[in-house]
Amino acid sequence: MSETKKFMYINRRPPYGTVYPLEGLEVVLIGAAFEQEVCMVFISDGVFQLRQGQDTIDSGMKNFSPTYRALGDYEVTRLYVERESLEERGLTEADLMPLTWEDEDDDWAEKPSIQIVSRAQLSDLLEEQDVVFNF
Amino acid sequence: MAFELNGRTYETDEEGYLADLSEWNREVAGYMATEDDCDLSENHWEVINFLREYYEEYQIAPAVRVLTKAIGKKLGKDKGNSKYLYELFPYGPAKQACKYAGLPKPTGCV
Amino acid sequence: MLHTVNKSPFESTSLKTCLGLAQSGSDILLIEDGVYGALAGTIHTAMLAQATGTISVYALGPDLKARGLPEDRLIPGIKVVGYDGFVELACANDKVQSWL
Numbered sequence: 001m002s003e004t005k006k007f008m009y010i011n012r013r014p015p016y017g018t019v020y021p022l023e024g025l026e027v028v029l030i031g032a033a034f035e036q037e038v039c040m041v042f043i044s045d046g047v048f049q050l051r052q053g054q055d056t057i058d059s060g061m062k063n064f065s066p067t068y069r070a071l072g073d074y075e076v077t078r079l080y081v082e083r084e085s086l087e088e089r090g091l092t093e094a095d096l097m098p099l100t101w102e103d104e105d106d107d108w109a110e111k112p113s114i115q116i117v118s119r120a121q122l123s124d125l126l127e128e129q130d131v132v133f134n135f
Numbered sequence: 136m137a138f139e140l141n142g143r144t145y146e147t148d149e150e151g152y153l154a155d156l157s158e159w160n161r162e163v164a165g166y167m168a169t170e171d172d173c174d175l176s177e178n179h180w181e182v183i184n185f186l187r188e189y190y191e192e193y194q195i196a197p198a199v200r201v202l203t204k205a206i207g208k209k210l211g212k213d214k215g216n217s218k219y220l221y222e223l224f225p226y227g228p229a230k231q232a233c234k235y236a237g238l239p240k241p242t243g244c245v
Numbered sequence: 246m247l248h249t250v251n252k253s254p255f256e257s258t259s260l261k262t263c264l265g266l267a268q269s270g271s272d273i274l275l276i277e278d279g280v281y282g283a284l285a286g287t288i289h290t291a292m293l294a295q296a297t298g299t300i301s302v303y304a305l306g307p308d309l310k311a312r313g314l315p316e317d318r319l320i321p322g323i324k325v326v327g328y329d330g331f332v333e334l335a336c337a338n339d340k341v342q343s344w345l
Contacts, residue, residue, distance in 0.1 A: 014253055016311055017278030029242050033198060045253050048281065051313040058307035058327075063194065065313075070193040073201045089255065090286030090318075108208075 005130035007031065007038045011046035013135065015065070016056070021049050022064050024135030029067075032074035036131075039078040040071075041122060047085045050096040050114070065097065072101030072113060079113045082122055140166050152234050156190075159237030167235050171226065175235070179223055181210060186236040196241040199229040247272045247338035250279040251345060254289040259344040264292055269299035272334055274326070276305045280312060283319045290320055297322035305331060 009028050015021045028040060042050060049068070056063040071079070079099060086092060099113040117125070126132065136147045140162060146154035151167065153159055164183060168175045175183075185206060189197055197205065199217075207215015214220075220228035229241040248267050254260040260275075260282045267273060273296070275282050282293055283304040293302060297320065306325045309316070316325055326334070335341055 013256070014278050014281060014312070016308075017251070017253070026242050029195070029198070033200070045255050045278075045281070048312060053313035053315065054311060055313070056311040059311045061311060063311070066192060066194045070195055070197070070201075073197065073205065088288045089281075090284055090290070 004036050006128060007036045008041060008126065008129040008132045009038070010041045010043065010132065010134045011049055012044045014045040014048040015054070016059075016061055020135045021046070022062075024133070025064065025067060027133065027135070028071070028076060029074055032076055035075075038076050039080060039125075040076060041080045041082070041125075043082040043085045043122070045085075045089075047081055047089060047091060047096075050079075050081065050099070051091075052095065052097040068097060068099055071099070075101075077101040077111070077113050078115065080115050080117045080122060080125065082119055083116050084119045086116070138166070150234075150240065152240055153237040156237050156239075159187075163237060164235040171231070173224075173231075176223075178214075179232075179235070181214075182206065182220070182223060182228065182232045183236045185209065186232055186238060190236070190238050196229065196233045196238040198241055199227065202229055202232075202241075247274060247334050247341045249274045249276055249341065249343045250282065251275075251277040251343070253278040253281040254293075255281065255287075260289070261292060263342075263344045264296050264300075267296070267300055272301045272303065272338060274303045274305065274331065274334055275308075275323075276331070277308055280304045280308045280314060283309070283323050284314065285318060285320045294320050294322075303330065303334065 009024060011021060011024055013020045032038060054063055054065040093116055096114060100110040101113050102108045103111055136149055137144050138147065145158055145163060148154060153163065165175055186196065203215055203217055203220060224231040233241055248263050248271060250260045250263050250273065252259045263273060282289060284290065296302065302323045303326050304319065304323055306327050309325065
C-alpha cells in the first residue's frame, strides 16, 4: 500500500433501536483489512453504544457490545468519546466498557482504547481526516 | 438448505454454514469435514475450538489475519502463520474452520 | 390513554410532544430507544420528572437491560415493567397512542 489515509468513523446513534451501530461496526472491522490510520468517534447517543452491562437476553436481540472489545485485535486502537455528550446524558467514563488494545511493540502491554475528548478537540480531529464515515 | 445427521435435521445457509450456532456439536463438525474430504486431526480441533471460544467472547468470527495472530499468541509461532493454517484448512482457514466450528462466515469474507 | 414513546429524547422530540399533550391520569410507557428518557441526571430529566406527579410513567425492563441501564439510574417514580406489564397497560387503557 503506497499511502495511508486517515479514516474516521463517527457513531451518533444508540444501539439496538436501529441497525446503524452494528452495520457501522462491521464496516470498521472490514475496513481494518486495508491498514489505514483508523479512529472511531462516539458522540450524541452514540456514546450509549459503549455503555457497560448491556444484556439482551430478555429482549431477544443480539448483544453486539462484546464485539467492541475485538477492535484492538483489528488494530483499531483510538476510540474518541465526546465529554459533552457523556455529560448531557448523566454518564461518566466509569459507565463505559473498559476497552483495551495490546501493544505488540511494547511487550503486548494492555493500553486503554477509549479517550475522552472535548467537542473542541473533536472538531480539530475531524478537520485532519482524509475520509469520514457517519453512522 | 439442510443436512441430516443421526436422525436430526440441521439447517444451513446456501454455502453450508450452520444456521443456528447453538445446534453445533462435534459430530456436525466431523460431518462437514467429511463432505470436504477432510479428516479432522487434533490440530484441526485446536483451531476449531479456538474459533468457538473467540466467538463466545467477541460475538464475531475473526478475520483471517486476526485469527493467525491470535493463534500465534495462544498456540505458538509455529502455528500462528498462514502456511500452517492453510495446510490444515486449504479452502481458507477462516472460512473453512469457521464453517466446521458452526460460526457464521467471518465478517468481511466474500 | 396509554402513550408509548420509542425514540431517544436526545435525537427526537417525540417524548417532549407526548408530554405536552398527555393529560393528567394518562400512562406513558417508554420502550426501545425511548427508555433513555427514563435516565436521571440528564439534560432531559427535568421534563419527565415534572410529569411523574400527574402521569404514571413506565419503562420496559428488557429494553433497559439490553442498553445497560440499571433501575437505580432512573428518575424516581418511574416503574419498570416487563412485556406482561406492557400488555396489562394496553388492556387497562381504552386507547393506545404510539409516538413513533
